[in-house]
Amino acid sequence: MQSSLQIKNLQLFRQKEELLSLNEHVNGGDILTIMGPSGSGKSSLLNWLIGTLPTGFSARGEVFLNNNNISELPAHLRHIGVLYQDPLLFSHLSVAGNIAFAMPKGNKKLRLEKIDNALAQIGLAGMANRHPDNLSGGQQARVALLRMLLSEPKAILLDEPFSKLDAQLREDTRELVFSQIRTYKLPAIMVTHDNSDAHAANGKLVTLKTAV
Amino acid sequence: MTVASKIEPLVYKSIPPSRYSWFARIVKLSPQLLLTLLIIPVLAGLVFVLLPAFGWAPALDQTQLSFDGFIAISNTPGITHMIALSMFSGLVSTFIAFLITIMILAVFFTSSWLHTIERLLSPILVIPHAAAAIAVGFLIAPSGMISRLISPWLSQWEMAPNGIFPYDPYGISIIIGLTLKELPFLLLMALGVLAQPELGKKLRSQHKVALNLGYCPLTAFFKVVLPSLYPLMRLPILAVLAYASASVEMPLILGPNTPATLAVTIMQWFNDVDLNLRIQASAGAILQLIITCILLLIWLGGEKLCHVFFRDSLTNGVRDHGGAFWQKITVVITTFVISFILLSLVGLILWSFAGFWRFPNALPEQFVLLHYTQALMQMGDALFNTVFIGISATFLAIAITLLCLEAEQLDNKPLSRITSLIIYLPLLVPSIAFLFGLVWLQQLIAHQAAFFSVVFSHLLFVLPYVFLSLASSYRRLDPRFSQVAASLGAPPSKVFFQIKLPQLFAPILIAAALGLAISFGQYLPTLLASGGRVSTITTEAVALANGASRRTSAVYAIIQMVLPFIGFIIAWVLPKYFFKSARA
Secondary structure, three states: OOOEEEEEEEEEEEOOEEEEEEEEEEEOOOEEEEEOOOOOOHHHHHHHHHOOOOOOEEEEEEEEEOOEEOOOOOHHHOOEEEEOOOOOOOOOOOHHHHHHHHOOOOOHHHHHHHHHHHHHHOOOOOOOOOOHHHOOHHHHHHHHHHHHHHOOOOEEEEEOOOOOOOHHHHHHHHHHHHHHHHHHOOOEEEEOOOHHHHHHHOOOEEEOOOOO | OOHHHHOOOOOOOOOOHHHOOHHHHHHHHHHHHHHHHHHHHHHHHHHHHHHHHOOOEHHHOEOOOOOHHHHHHHOOOOHHHHHHHHHHHHHHHHHHHHHHHHHHHHHOOOOOHHHHHHHHHHHHHOOOHHHHHHHHHHHHOOOOHHHHHOOOOOOOOOOOOOOOOOOOOOOHHHHHHHHHHHHHHHHHHHHHHHOOHHHHHHHHHHHHHHHHOOOOHHHHHHHHHHHHHHHHHHHHHHHHHHHHHHOOHHHHHHOOOOOOOHHHHHHHHHOOOOOOHHHHHHHHHHHHHHHHHHHHHHHHHHHHHHHHHHOHHHHOOOOOOOHHHHHHHHHHHHHHHHHHHHHHHHHHHHHHHEOOOOOOOOOOOOEOOHHHHHHHHHOHHHHHHHHHHHHHHHHHHHHHHHHHHHHHHHHOOOOOHHHHHHOOHHHHOOHHHHHHHHHHHHHHHOOOOHHHHHHHHHHHHHHHHHHHHHHHHHHHOOHHHHHHHHHOOOOHHHHHHHHHHHHOHHHHHHHHHHHHHHHHHOOHHHHHHOOOOOOOHHHHHHHHHOOOOHHHHHHHHHHHHHHHHHHHHHHHHHHHOOOOOOOO
């Protein structure tokens, strides 16, 4: 069965004022790009999707992940992975610790092997015991990606994930993230300011307008 | 998209009650637990002081409503003097401490000296009142460091003179002691406010604007920064005032005896073998409560007056009110205060090692370890009690505080204003007023559990400080870490234990060290809740300060200071080895 993320009849409100309304269907491996000026509700949309809508905001509508309604589930049961513009690696854990935190429970040795293999695949072989703060920006971004992927998410949200990387790094990291999304056939939604991101995503583009 | 819009507190979608995990249940109950732990003892304590005060004390076969207690008080010789002494020393010490705090802030607002002063003064915060009182007493005594340093070349004294310090009838020694203890507290509270990222930045840039408009730095501070800063300092100031008006250790060690302050006298009545004096003591506790309230009202009234008086001068355009002059005065006062503190510590250390030490020599003739070996042999039990009670009370306080702060984030709404105010209740209600009632009550319910009672009563005073110390770090955690963890499938309990607690390791240890320091320093709660049966280093130090040898007293005061410092050193070292972040 093909995986999918579906937003049905969403209306997002800040206080009483409507921010946006949306009806979208994203298939596995596709990337829906959302662009729009500040204050158009991009962040709120992501927060709503992951179940952390702040007070002051309210929403009407439903979100279906693989045809299950997850609108009322708490954040940690939704299986939606998020990449932010900051890698947000946990400083008190090593690189391997960060990834292990995200992985499902299991045999310790197998988990470590899996981490090592995964690190090697993205060019970070031997970095498992390094401290995340000592990695370069690009390396941190890749660890964050790996952490998210190994948590076995069923959908992926990208919140301007490349905006803090410089041009060459940006392209490489973007290529890596997008290829993973396509490999695992996961539905993805990306919020961005950058036209080249949108172009590279090669999917549907939704442009939000500033709420009046 | 602004950063601010992203840093929103983490909200978990509302879950039907049946799906709450055990963790969520405990967390959601914790604010109520906190309130119960704080309100019930204070209220019950007050009730059980009120009842005997009006003659209802079945234990003494008194069940008739009467005003005998109050009548007995009004017939006590020197009662007006006692009240005046309490009010005078409380109000003046708080006012001076406040004034110096503000002057230091104003003069050093943009200078790197501010942090040097902060670093020099902050250790004073964790020195127990009793130890500070002993040190100050040594300094100003007729044969103390000050008179030794000026003798005989300046004073011509060959023998120790007949001075009035300490124990002077006007309470000046008390005021000196209280001021020195309160000043670091107020200063650190104010700096804590300025350290809030948003507010601090705003106030500093507003100050800069005023400078650009031609205001001298001092005037800029008073006209631009202080009006925003003061409301946030009000609660600590009132707590200091309430404490100062009813404190026991300082007047006991530094104050006059004929008569003593009201709080000290009440305590003596309560501890009298004649149990009938307890009626009078309870009435005294009510009187103390009224006096503290009056002082708080006087302070608030003074605020209003200042507001009316200075409102127009804020905008009168005067840009320099003798700034250069006040700047010099403040530098002199600050230097004086810091040298006074250093000198009293040096004196304390010298006394603890002193063998024979003739007046007016500035240094002892011989240094010996005898006082330490003797004292350490005697203090085994007291030391164990101090540490055990401190750790128990602090552990409970940290656990409750963390759960309450987590409840705040889980429910995505801050603790109610009432709750945040009640956390400071034990600091605002004079402890002498409700602790006695609590003791009556405890003797009714669980008169055997002296240890438990002491831990519990310490908790009342440890909790507010632990909460104060942890709350800002907890609330400042970047919520996106929790969001990431949740999106990786971690339930709230895992986020709490594996993400938030390790990230907060250092602040938790600092709060724990602070909690220990507060517990170590408690005199009245220990004495009362245990009925005198549990001795700690602090109760011993106070008992020794009046009478025993100055050298033994010095050793106890130093142990009192060393204990909290060990706590802070541990809190400083451990994060370097555990859960460390490479950046830190």
